[in-house]
Amino acid sequence: MQPEVTSFFHAPTYTVTHLVKDPDSSHCVIIDSVLDFDQKSGRTDTKAADEIIAYARDQDLVVDWILETHVHADHFSAAPYLQEAVGGNIGIGNQVPVVQDVFSKVYNFGDDFFADGSDFGILLGDGQTIEAGGMPVSVFHTPGHTPACVTYLIGDAAFVGDTLFMPDSGTARTDFPGGDAATLYRSIKIILSLPDETRIFTCHDYAPGDRDYAWESNVQEENQSNVHIKAVVSEDDFVQMRTDRDSTLEMPVLMLPSVQVNIRAGHMPKPEGNGIAYLKVPINHF
Numbered sequence: 068m069q070p071e072v073t074s075f076f077h078a079p080t081y082t083v084t085h086l087v088k089d090p091d092s093s094h095c096v097i098i099d100s101v102l103d104f105d106q107k108s109g110r111t112d113t114k115a116a117d118e119i120i121a122y123a124r125d126q127d128l129v130v131d132w133i134l135e136t137h138v139h140a141d142h143f144s145a146a147p148y149l150q151e152a153v154g155g156n157i158g159i160g161n162q163v164p165v166v167q168d169v170f171s172k173v174y175n176f177g178d179d180f181f182a183d184g185s186d187f188g189i190l191l192g193d194g195q196t197i198e199a200g201g202m203p204v205s206v207f208h209t210p211g212h213t214p215a216c217v218t219y220l221i222g223d224a225a226f227v228g229d230t231l232f233m234p235d236s237g238t239a240r241t242d243f244p245g246g247d248a249a250t251l252y253r254s255i256k257i258i259l260s261l262p263d264e265t266r267i268f269t270c271h272d273y274a275p276g277d278r279d280y281a282w283e284s285n286v287q288e289e290n291q292s293n294v295h296i297k298a299v300v301s302e303d304d305f306v307q308m309r310t311d312r313d314s315t316l317e318m319p320v321l322m323l324p325s326v327q328v329n330i331r332a333g334h335m336p337k338p339e340g341n342g343i344a345y346l347k348v349p350i351n352h353f
């Protein structure tokens with residue numbers, strides 16, 4: 068089964084949202100959506116999400132699922148906004164309470180926050196298969212970048228989130244709370260044991276070396292030429308390489324504002340007494 072994949076690149080955050088359609092019906096899923104956020108003004112905008120909504124309506128699509136590969140640290144999720152517009156269940160891996168627990172403590176959320184995944188619609192287990200129309204969507208837990216990362220395998224296409232990037236861009240960082248390089252290595256090995264021709268769709272691309280932006284490769288290409296995989300011969304080598312590299316990386320620009328929204332499945336904090344909602348910045352914590 069070869070699903071039809073339409074990808075939307077969000078240039079401000081280098082994020083790719085994939086709309087994946089059943090080849091035999093009008094049903095589809097949307098993976099890793101983006102709500103625009105301008106940090107200077109504190110304003111959100113629905114430009115990127117509206118483009119996807121317009122496409123779904125124009126093509127008469129039935130959106131069954133709005134899926135997240137993980138709690139993102141570099142953009143805001145548009146899942147609640149999309150759900151309001153086009154319907155569908157919001158889904159994420161069922162380890163998400165681990166991420167919610169860590170970060171709700173960082174942000175010192177109150178008793179009205181429950182780190183039990185209940186803000187998300189449906190929590191997906193490792194090996195579980197959901198459906199969009201007749202199109203099966205298999206869920207594989209692929210932790211490492213975060214403890215709750217999943218890969219969605221839909222026919223011949225794997226949506227790997229941030230575990231892997233294009234072959235010239237390597238693999239995801241593992242230095243966020245709960246990240247683990249050895250775990251990421253094992254998750255990547257699971258993905259790269261899929262059949263050679265399996266299409267790999269990533270969640271980000273940064274177009275190194277002035278090439279065009281790209282987000283699709285395949286298992287064979289990743290095995291042969293991923294710069295972080297081909298260069299290492301063992302898990303220990305990978306952990307060393309990944310740890311060295313992570314120590315040189317700055318925090319993502321939108322990490323502090325976005326994570327506190329994304330652990331609430333993309334919902335903003337409640338407005339305070341003056342009607343304005345606020346995001347928190349932990350000082351000298353990271």
Ligand SMILES: [Fe+2]
Nearest residue numbers: 138139140229
């Ligand atoms: Fe990420």
